[in-house]
Amino acid sequence: xxxxxxxxxxxxxxxxxxxxxxxxxxxxxxxxxxxxxxxxxxxxxxxxxxxxxxxxxxxxxxxxxxxxxxxxxxxxxxxxxxxxxxxxxxxxxxxxxxxxxxxxxxxxxxxxxxxxxxxxxxxxxxxxxxxxxxxxxxxxxxxxxxxxxxxxxxxxxxxxxx
Numbered sequence: 354x355x356x357x358x359x360x361x362x363x364x365x366x367x368x369x370x371x372x373x374x375x376x377x378x379x380x381x382x383x384x385x386x387x388x389x390x391x392x393x394x395x396x397x398x399x400x401x402x403x404x405x406x407x408x409x410x411x412x413x414x415x416x417x418x419x420x421x422x423x424x425x426x427x428x429x430x431x432x433x434x435x436x437x438x439x440x441x442x443x444x445x446x447x448x449x450x451x452x453x454x455x456x457x458x459x460x461x462x463x464x465x466x467x468x469x470x471x472x473x474x475x476x477x478x479x480x481x482x483x484x485x486x487x488x489x490x491x492x493x494x495x496x497x498x499x500x501x502x503x504x505x506x507x508x509x510x511x512x513x514x515x
Contacts, residue, residue, distance in 0.1 A: 354366065355368065355378050357371040357373055357378060358405060358515055361373075364378060377424070403426055404462065404515050405422060405423060405424055405515060406466055406497075406512060406513060406514050407421060407513050408420060408421045408423065408442075408503070408510035408511065408512060408513070409513055410447070410508075410510055410511075411502060411509045411511050412509075416511060420513075421442055421510070423466070426461060426462040427441075427460075427461045428441040428459065429441050429457075429471070430442040430444065430453070430457050430458045430459070430460060430505055431443070431444065431453060431454055431455045431456045431457040431458075431471075432444055432445045432450060432453050432455050432457075433445050433455075434455040437455045437456060440455070440456060444508055447508055448507075448508075449506060449507030449508045449509075450506070450507075451506075451507075452474075452475045452506030452507045452508075453473070453475070453505050453507075454471070454472075454473040454474050454506075456471050456472075456473075457470075457473040457477070457505050457506070458470050458471055458473060458477045458505055459471055460497075461494075465496050465497070466496070466497040466512065466514070467495060467496050468491065468494070468497055468503060469491065469493070469494040469495070470490070470492070473505070473506070474506075475505075475506040475507075476490035476491070477491045477503065477504065478490060478491065478503070479491065479495060479497075479501055479502065479504075480501065480502040480504070481498070481501055482498065482499070482500030482501055482502075483500075487502070487504055497512045497514075498512070498514070499512065499513060499514040500512070500513070
C-alpha cells in the first residue's frame, strides 16, 4: 500500500496517482538520481522536488473537513466563466465566492509555495500563523508557510504544507 502524503488515502501498489485526490504518488525510496555520465539528455526537474500541499476551508472561525489538494506546480484560483474558461481551483458556489474574480490568484511552487494576485478586484490577503490580522493586499508573489490563512475576497483557506 502507498499512503498519499496529501490526503492520507491508502492506494494499491503500482498506482501512479492517488485515487483519493489525484496527486502524483512518490515512492518512499525513490531511485537514486542519474549522474551526468548516465544521461547526456537534459532531464526535467525531479517530481520529488515538487512538494504537494493543500488548502483547507475556514468558515465561521473554524477549519472544515473540506480541502483542496495542490497537486500541480501552478494553479489558478477563481470562478468558472464561459468567456474566460475553467480554472484549476474553481470556487464557484463556495460561500463568499461572489467576491472572487474569474482569474483571482495563482498558487505556484518555485522551491517553496507562493501566491500572487492576478489583478483581482477584491485582492489576496495573508494572515500568518499566530498573527491576529491579515496583511495589506498582496502586490507581489508571497511565500506561504504552514498554517497561513489566505483570503481570496471573502473566501478564507488555510495553507497546509505536505
